[in-house]
Amino acid sequence: MPVSPRIEQLRQDLAGGPTDGVLARFWAEVALTGTPLIEPYDEEQRLVTFLWREEKPVGTVAVIGGPALWWEIPDNQLERLDGSDVWFRTYLVLADHRARYVLSPDDSLQPLAAAGTPEAVARAATFVPDPLNRSPFTLPGVVGDSVSPPQHFSTFALDQATPRDWCAPRAGVRRGAIRETTVASEVLGNERTLWLWESAVQGPDPALLVLLDGRDWNAALPIFPTLDNLVDAGELPPLVAVLPDSVDFTTRARELPCHEGFLGFLTDELLPWARTLTGATSDPRRTVIAGKSYGGLASVFAGLRRPDVFGTVIAQSGSFWWSPPGEEPEYLLRQVDHELSVRFCLDVGLQEGDWMIPQTQRLADALDQYADEVVYREYNGGHDLNCWLAELPTELHWAFRR
Incomplete structure (x- = not known):
């Protein structure tokens, strides 16, 4: 295990x-200072130490x-x-890492069970955010036929992580108009x-962005200030964004x-x-669909099936492992077999x-044979909204470049 100089000094003092x-x-x-403890190691790496203060006896603590x-x-x-109330674990981490985490006493x-199952919801209820962390993050609860409470996390970003600038x-930046409404679908039979x-x-004929999983972006992250700032700075053109909930x-x-x-x-x-409501463009070259996880899978599927509607696709951490029941994994990879603009x-x-990275690489390589352009990007983080928001401005700039 890597050694934290501050923990070793504490050991000697005790x-x-x-x-x-x-x-x-x-x-x-x-x-x-806040937690986790972050200490220098070399030009490319940092020592990151997670801490737990024992106020009552525990048998285990996991991060x-x-x-x-x-x-x-x-x-x-x-x-x-x-001889102390200090629980700790130190990791040697690349200096561009961004993350969210929880602590689990008596784990x-x-x-972990599959996400969304009753077992996973019950287990997550025992996790706690780091009491001494200064960057909390909350995921909204899920409602409907699968109810779960909000999930509270702690976050950190090392000094070379993609900034969330x-x-x-920002002062002086005009805010876009936001409407929240309910839409019904005859196709799906729901609303x-x-x-x-x-x-x-x-501007006339504004560009159009469809951002899937709208509640996550709206309730958990500052997506609208992000879009305000990007358009005001000229990084994006005049724009309409549509964020449907899941x-x-x-x-x-x-x-x-x-x-x-x-x-x-x-x-x-x-x-x-x-x-009809906004006058947004119908030009597929200026219509972008973006999604994360299952939403990334849906976005690529939309680009493959309807290139006449969606001319640009952003897929963040797409669930490209997915296949219909009974079929081999990576169903979408097998659909890439035709030229498309x-x-x-x-x-x-x-x-x-080790499965997400090669699956994404394989899909990018397959698309590269048929699509107008394919960009493959890696960031140092996990399956995490905090990371997706940090990477999204660069990807939107690419998507809407003139």
Whole structure:
């Protein structure tokens, strides 16, 4: 295990005599700096130390997220420093890492259940954000037929991580108009909340962005200030953004993975409605669809099936492993077999596992044989909205470049 100089200094201080004052000073220092502890190592790497203060006896403490890969929970246990209330674990991490994480005292150390299942929801309820972290992050709860409460995380970004310079509201930047409404679909036989944003900078025939999983972007992240800033700075043209919600976990898992009906809802119901309301373009070269995870899968599927509507695709951490029941994995890869005038941007996190990266690379290579342009990008992070928001401005700039 990598060694934190600050923890080693604490170990030596504790060995030198009475511990109460030593520990009090240590925790006071941590409260001032925040957690995790970040220390230099070399030009490319940093030491990142996660901490837990034991206020009542615990048998184990695990960190889940960031460099502590969630599918390797038994390997991510913190160690208790002898004679103290300090639990710690140090990782050697590349200096461009961005992450979210939780701590799990008295963790069962069992593998996590599939997302959205009752077992996963119950397990997540035992996770806690880092009490001394200064960058909290909350994912909104899921409603409908699969109910789960909001999930609270802690985050950090090392000094070379992709900056999130565009996210905070800026003085003097006019805010776009935001409408929240409900739209019904005859194709799908359901209805959903939708957010429609129009940039304050106006122009004829504004460009059009469809951003899937709208509730995540609206409730958890500052997507609208980000778009305001990008358009105001000239990084994006006058723009209309349509953000449809995914209803609930079950509906999302049914509609986003390569679903012809959902694609029909987008092309035949949603976009005509948005264009009539806003005057947004019908030019596929200026119509972009973007999504993350299942939404990334849905976005690439839309570009393959309807290049006459979507001329540019952004897929962030796409779930390209997906296939219909009974079929071989990577169904979408087998659909790439024809020329099409579409541009694709596919990104994936270095912390997403040994399957996500090669799957994304294989799809990018296949698309490169047929599409107008393919961009493959890697970022140092996980399957994480915080990372996707950091990468999105660069990808939107690419998508809407003149």
